[in-house]
Amino acid sequence: MKILTANRLTDGEAVWYAGGAWAETIDSSELAADKAAEERLEAIGAASLAANEVVDVNLIDVDVVDGVIHPLRLRERIRAAGPTNRNDLGKQARPKAA
C-alpha cells in the first residue's frame, strides 16, 4: 500500500494527502492499494506541486495494522512523528486530535 506525502511550501511542514486536502498528520492518509490508485495520487501530487502548495512529493510504502498506518521506512516514521531523540518536538509533541 502507498500513501502520498510532501512538505508544505510555506513552512516545510511534513504533510500527507487525505480526503481531498493535505493533512499535518499521517493518520487519515488516503491509501492506494493498486496501480490505478497510485497513479491517481501521483497526479494529485504533481498538480499540487505545480500549484506551489507543496514540494518534495513522494509516494511511500505503508502497512495498515488495526486501522493504523505504519510507514515501512524508518525515515518516514520519523517524518510522521518527529525526531526520536526529542519527543517534545514535531508532531508527536502536539495534542492528539480527539
Added chain:
Amino acid sequence: MYRYDEFDHQFVQARVAQFSDQVERRLAGEITEDQFRPLRLMNGVYLQLHAYMLRIAVPYGTLSSKQLRMLAHIARKYDKGYGHFTTRQNIQFNWPALSDIPAILADLASVEMHAIQTSGNCIRNVTADHFAGAAADEAADPRPYAEILRQWSSVHPEFSYLPRKFKIAVTGAERDRAAIQTHDIGLHLKKNAAGELGFAVYVGGGQGRTPLVAKKIRDFLPEEHLLSYCTAILRVYNLYGRRDNKYKARIKILVHETGVEEFTRQVEAEWAELKDGELTLPEADIKAIDAYFAPPVLPARPEGDEAIKLARLDSRSFSEWLDQNVVTHRNPDYAAVTISLKGIGEVPGDASDSQMDAVADLAEKYAFDELRVSHEQNLILPHVARADLKAIYDRLAEIGLATANSDLISDIIACPGLDYCALANARSIIVAQNISKRFASLERQRDIGELKLKISGCINACGHHHVGHIGILGVEKKGAELYQVTLGGSADEHTSVGEIIGRGFGPDEITDAIETVVETYLAIRLDRSEKFLDAYRRVGPAPFKEALYAGEAKAA
C-alpha cells in the same frame, strides 16, 4: 574581530533584498521549485525531513557576544529554542518557515552575519583553528588569511558553479586543530628560516564516499601569493574536475586520478601566468586585515595561579574541568576554555537560546567579547584570565555547560542523522547519546584518555567518521539501521583514514561494540600514556577484530 566596511554592509544588504524578493516570488507561485531550489541553496536554505533548515555562516568560527545573542534571538523567535553548531563551525536551525527567512536574514545582517555560500557548489565557509590568536604554539593567527579568502571567494564569478562544493581550512600551528588534510585545500601558515610568513599548501583531501588525505603540493608559498595560487588550483579544478558524476566531482578525485605530480605541474603552470599579477596581496592590505584581528590587550593578571590553586582545593569538579577543558594561552596569565556542548546524554553541538545568551554574557564579561565555534561542535572562550576561570566555571555549571570531557570519548562529533536530515540513512544522535551515557563516568573517561569518536548517518560523512579514532557510519540495510565501525582514523597533522573493522552492528548492539573496542584498548595499551590511536597504530586491527567477532567465528 573583523568588522564590515561599507562595501560588506551593502553587499550583504543587497543579498538579503535579492533573496527576500526570490522568496516572495516563490511563495506567490511566480517561480517553480526547480527554479527556486538552486537560489535557496545559495542562501543556506535546505529542505529537511520535518521542515526547512537554515545554515548560517560563522566565518572561521569567530563570533562576538552580540552575534551569539542574535543567534539566540533567532532560535527563540523563529525556531524552536535551540540551534545546532556544525563541523564547518557554522550553526543550523532546524525548523524555520520559508516565509520567515527574509526576516531572519535581515536580523543576521544587522549583526554582520549571513547564510551566503553555506551550500551549493561554491567555496564554502573557510574554517580555521578554533584557538587561533590564542594558541601558544602558532606561528601567526590564520584568520586574517581566512578573511582574505572569504572576501575573494564571496560570489566569485568564476568559482560560483564549480563541479562540486569546495572547502578550505587554515591553521597557523604545527599541531593541526583545523583538520586541514581533510579539505579540498588545506593551508598551514608558518614561518620560513628568514622569519617570513607563508603556507604549506595541501590539496585533494576529503571524506564522503571516497575518503582521501590531502597531498602537499607546495611546502612554502609566500603569503602574498595566497590568492593567485588558490586561483590556479581552482582553475585547474574548474577546467578538469568531473561534472558527469556527482560522486567523482570533488577535487580529491581529480588529484587522485591525475596524479599528484601532474596535478601540481598543472597548478604551477597556471600559477606562472597569474603570479605577480593583480592577485598579489599588497602588504598594506594584509596589514589592514591583520589589524582587525589584533589580539585584545590582555592586562597582567598574575593572581591567577594562586586563585586556581585555592579553587582546586575547594572543588574537585572545577579541578577536573581545568585539567580537561582549559588549554594554555600564549600569555601565561590567560587560558583558552572549551565549553563542551556534549553534556552526558545530550545532543552533540546543540545549544538552547538561554545557553547561548548566557555564554554571550560570559564572553562579554570575561573574554573580551570573543567566542569561537570549533569544528568539533563546541564553543570556545579564546582569551580568559586564569584568575577568572572559577567564576566562568561556576556560571557554566549553572547553565549545564560545564562537562569536563574535551577530547574524551563523550566529546563526540555527530551529524544530525536521520532524526532531521533528508540525506541520512540512519540515526546518529541517539547513537551518540547512548555511548555518552554508557561512558558517563568522567573518571572512566579520563582513564581511557584522548579518544575522538565521530558518527555519521550516511556516507557523506558530515560527522567525520572516517577520521575518528573510532568512527561510526550508519547505513540502511534491508530497511533497518546498521552501524559500521572504523578504527584508526585521525584528523590532525598525521591524518589517516580509519579502517572498517568488520560487519556492522544493529542499533541495539553498537554501544556494546564500542565498549568492547575500548576495553580491548585498555587491555593492550602499554601504559596510561599510550593513547588509543597510538595503541591502534602499534597493534593494528587484529585484537579488536578478535574481541568483536571471535565468538561468532567459533559459533559458526
